[in-house]
Amino acid sequence: MEQFIVSARKYRPQTFKDVVGQQTITNTLVNAIDNNHLAQALLFTGPRGVGKTTCARILARKINQEGYDDPNEDFAFNVFELDAASNNSVDDIRNLIDQVRIPPQTGKYKVYIIDEVHMLSSAAFNAFLKTLEEPPKHAIFILATTEKHKIIPTILSRCQIFDFKRITIADAKDHLAEVARSQNISYEEDALQIIAQKADGAMRDALSIFDRVVSYCGNNLTRQAVAENLNVLDFDYYLRITDMIIVNDIPNLLLAYNDILAKGFDGQHFVAGLASHFRNLMVCKNPETLNLLEVSDENKQLFLVQAQKLPISLLIAGINLANDCDLKFKTSQNQRLMVELCLMQLASLTQMDEKKNLIGS
Numbered sequence: 001m002e003q004f005i006v007s008a009r010k011y012r013p014q015t016f017k018d019v020v021g022q023q024t025i026t027n028t029l030v031n032a033i034d035n036n037h038l039a040q041a042l043l044f045t046g047p048r049g050v051g052k053t054t055c056a057r058i059l060a061r062k063i064n065q066e067g068y069d070d071p072n073e074d075f076a077f078n079v080f081e082l083d084a085a086s087n088n089s090v091d092d093i094r095n096l097i098d099q100v101r102i103p104p105q106t107g108k109y110k111v112y113i114i115d116e117v118h119m120l121s122s123a124a125f126n127a128f129l130k131t132l133e134e135p136p137k138h139a140i141f142i143l144a145t146t147e148k149h150k151i152i153p154t155i156l157s158r159c160q161i162f163d164f165k166r167i168t169i170a171d172a173k174d175h176l177a178e179v180a181r182s183q184n185i186s187y188e189e190d191a192l193q194i195i196a197q198k199a200d201g202a203m204r205d206a207l208s209i210f211d212r213v214v215s216y217c218g219n220n221l222t223r224q225a226v227a228e229n230l231n232v233l234d235f236d237y238y239l240r241i242t243d244m245i246i247v248n249d250i251p252n253l254l255l256a257y258n259d260i261l262a263k264g265f266d267g268q269h270f271v272a273g274l275a276s277h278f279r280n281l282m283v284c285k286n287p288e289t290l291n292l293l294e295v296s297d298e299n300k301q302l303f304l305v306q307a308q309k310l311p312i313s314l315l316i317a318g319i320n321l322a323n324d325c326d327l328k329f330k331t332s333q334n335q336r337l338m339v340e341l342c343l344m345q346l347a348s349l350t351q352m353d354e355k356k357n358l359i360g361s
């Protein structure tokens, strides 16, 4: 049987061009290499799973390949990766410093990638300072961390700092689409949208969630199956609930919420989603903000139609009510009642508006 390699490993970018969503950083690094301006101590910081280690490895390979004809020579033996989470003592750093002194046998640089560098003990940091300030010519240090604030200022000031960004939903979605195509997996746009949203800015997470839903859904990712597998309240729910709010259908609203709870969804998650849904309807009110709507093009129409039924004043009041309920949820003695009350208030808002003849304005 062929061995399964997780997508996050299988699709690790091999060149800067393949790295998604970090163009400012990759351009700066490429320019620095081309102009011989690369600092010897670099700090890659940013959320997890956004390409820090990946870029460090690409950089390490690229600077050693400069001037060599064979593009397949990867100089992996000149690249040393140290996980500071498990090698955080002064002795670990002293061993490293001893190694650093010896120049590489082939290639120009020895590159030291120190992951999770914030985990080094303060004694280890201090032992490292001098080497970081005056490294031998052949040594480049790339320190990576998700927690820049835990790095002492004396280290920070010796490094050129690169702040990696969260991956946008659109970028994550495009990348997933490429991965899906290369595996002959068919997908609905919204299925990938849900995965990208759930990944919350981390590409590694997007790829692992993708693997998980593929093993559940098979080679056809539909929005419904993905939402079910990830236990995400699909926008369909919110469209339906809002339709009930518009016609002040309180009995069905209470039944729908009961159904949501029975399916195992969390009440607070639901009201937060409802506030986001009203926000989505709000951005439909103006063509200039329409591109802030985070749904696929094929479903935009559903939102536009619903938005037409609700005046802006009501949407603002709706966002406020749902948001307020979200904020107070944790401290409430009767969370279920609180959400039900919120739904009833939302429904009566539309009634009040009707009386004022505002609907459709």
Ligand SMILES: Nc1ncnc2c1ncn2[C@@H]1O[C@H](COP(=O)(O)OP(=O)(O)OP(=O)(O)O)[C@@H](O)[C@H]1O
Pocket: 007, 008, 009, 010, 011, 012, 013, 018, 019, 020, 021, 022, 047, 048, 049, 050, 051, 052, 053, 054, 055, 115, 144, 145, 146, 167, 175, 203, 204, 205, 207
């Ligand atoms: N910007 C990106 N473009 C394309 N793929 C990415 C990107 N960032 C992460 N990935 C994918 O996620 C995997 C893990 O990324 P990487 O190890 O570079 O993240 P990291 O930022 O170093 O995370 P951590 O801080 O958790 O170590 C990669 O193998 C790759 O598949």
